[in-house]
Amino acid sequence: MKVSKLVKSMAVATGVIFSGTAMSDIILMSPQKPGSGTSVWTEIIAKEFAKAPALNGENVVITYNPGVRDMAGPNKFHKTERFKDNVIMVSHGGNGISYVQENVKYDYTAYDSVCHQNLNIIMGKHVGVNEDEGISHIAGSGMVPEGLAIAMMIGGPYKTTQEYIDIFNDKVTWINGLNGSERHLAFTRGEVTASRANPAQYISKIQPLVDAGKVETWLHHGILDIANGGGTIDDPNYLGKRFEDVFEAKWGVAPSGDLYDAYSMIHSWRDAIQKAMWVNKGNPNTAKYRQACEQMANNPESIKVFHKKIGKYDWIVGEDGNKTIDILMGLIKDKPLQALVKFNQEALGLKSIYKAELVADLADSNSFIVPVRSSGSAGNWFTELLNIN
């Protein structure tokens, strides 16, 4: 039997090599290289997704589309691939952040959600570290919510955005350039005092340190309450550690203000669609893919795999996924967005932009930030030169 399987695999291999992916394959477009977090998630999902009876045994193939800080894949999907009925885009939380504060080509409102996991990010810090005396954390454009949370945790309530920025600049060492899993190693060695991880990474990389008594779970950002149209609920895996709860326990009052609204907006954009699958609106296979996702989410074997590798998080399937985007779009308001852009520019050093076209309440706008073009880098002199001439 193995011989026949081997012959079959060689025949398939030969065919695949010379023909690329077959036209009938269902393609999951990962925005990263193999081995990166979202690619790993996609690989876990692809195996379970392929088992869904609704797909009738169709082959599920992953393509890897890294580039431009994971924006190249979604951009490519938007430009060409979404018009192919068998292509599903996989996106991650970083894509959500970029959508709010950078120039991107992709547009969630043009897609239908197949399904997604409404996830969370959890932060740990070394035991004995008092953030009020200063704290170090790995930088990165996907770490914006952590930067905001740290500034508020140190600063306490009733501060202006500028005051939070000053506090951040004074007490937080934001360490650039450590990527992916390397940051876990630096955290484990004690070279940074705080770190964060998605549920799957937290289970495998940080929880063992917590169990060993070296690290404590500091806070998490909460899970978007889709049923009630917004806000967050506590994470059943880390009860009592939601940012709002930890903040109130420390300062006696709940967090509030423009920067807090900015925080609520941007962490929701990252975490609520932290791992998601999308097709173009009008894709004739949408119902089939949603049904397959539903079957996967209810398959006891698959659930066991997800719980072990990702954690206990619900799947949001179909129209509820579209509802999530509606909720998220409603969170983008003028003042929080301005506060976010200001914090990004002056505390984190990121060149983010104010995207007026996304703002839900633009009528109330009272802008004090001059929009910054994201293409304003030294690297674009050549393009500008061509345009001028």
Added chain:
Amino acid sequence: MEFYLFAVLALFAGIVYGLIIGIIPAAGATTGLVALFPFIVTLKSVDPYLAVIFIVAVVAASTTGDTFTSVLLGIPGANSSAATMVDGFPLAQQGKATYALSAAVTTSTVNGLFWGSLTFLLLPWYYDFIILPPVQGGVGQAELFMLCLLAFVTVGFVSTKFWGRSLIALAMGVFLALVGTDPVTAEPRFTMGFDFLMGDGNGKGIPMIPVIAGLFAMPEMLLALRNTTLANKRDMSEHKQQLIDGIKISFVEWKLSAKGGLIGAIIGFLPGLGGGMSDWMAYGQTVASNPNEKIPFGKGNIKGVIGPEGSNNSQKASSFIPTVLFGIPGAPFAAVVIGLFSAIGFELTLDSQSIMGDGLFFNSLSFGFLSATLITGIICLYLMRYITMIAYVPYKFYFPILLAFIVWATYTSGFSTYGWENVALLGVFTLFGLAMKNWMFSRPALMIGFILGDKIEMLSYQFFQMFNVGGYPLIKLSEFFTDKPVGSGKIRFALGEGKDLLEHPVFMVTFVLTMFVLVWGWRNRGKVDYA
């Protein structure tokens, strides 16, 4: 019993595929592994452990196989064999292809076996070392920064007699490495508006394969069109003697080989440093430790083959340590290995610790790598008589095939995002390579700058953010250039003061070594007659 039969089959399939991939110019292990994605799941359906054996056999065999085109044609089979080419190709041109290759293959195999055995035997014990705090002798970001600087200063040893041009080439390499995404602002930098030059946002934006193929492979191929064959003379009667001499010299020069192996093992072991760096470091130390050679380096000195080949396989072997233990790739090929393992059900990024408890996985890994290293070495030595004949075949017959392979390797390296963009880059770097060769600007120096430039930039950010080195003057300098006040907390809450580094043993040893190599390299610059 049936499993073992299929294990041997998977092993040989991996060896054959790996050898082919290794011999294809510029392709190497990374490209060969990327090409496996479409059908690895089908192979898994036979047995996932067989797939593990197949994958690691590909890695081991391609690493030995990539030496062939480097030596025979002056075209690196992969990034990791570019350093071997500097002296290997001139030897082939002198009709000593078998001598160079047998020395290279023997050195590579012996080091692969030695460091591979050590890696897999001690794998369960590395965990405690790799998480050791730097003050207790561990390797942290400051130590990695200093190691990169150490590798960087070896450029002194690979410069030509036109050392000014070598410095310019080095600067060009650093500049090219900085094209991409600014690690602080996440903005495009020097990309001229082309998105694909932003890379994946982590480090350099220009991919490695078009650069290595364009700088080294294409110029040699195009210039070789002028000649009917690459080798000057053909004397197959010497084959047997050369084979024996090659094997013998690799043992005579065992210290060089071992030093190369040690360098490769250390670089592979440390996550994030990558393969190309170790080979050039090993080549640099070979030149440095042999200052008075009759045959100049770059003109066919066999020691210039043995040094970098020592590091070649050992680096691949030790790269499995961070890859398997932490799911952190020790080299670019290892990132693809993680992806492939994940596709067949072994998620190293999620569950490495429990995977270590899977005896069959561990056995498949070690059996695949060690057996493939040994068998590939034997096959290569046995078939060398036939493989070396390519150097005597009229070039026009295989030029189109080589060109097609290089374009394929370049195209594939862009995953599903960029294909033809990478091919366009290949064209640009071919012109660049031709110009550099013509005007004697050191291409190895450029490669060192290109491999290390972005790494040093990122590590220097971390270094200065973690340690208050430079203190107040540095803040003022930063404020002057960025026009942005730096909070006092950036210094006050740094991990430590500059003087704290005195308590980091690995940092201090590497620092002293770097200073020593810098001075020695400068005094001995211009020893390599290769641009």
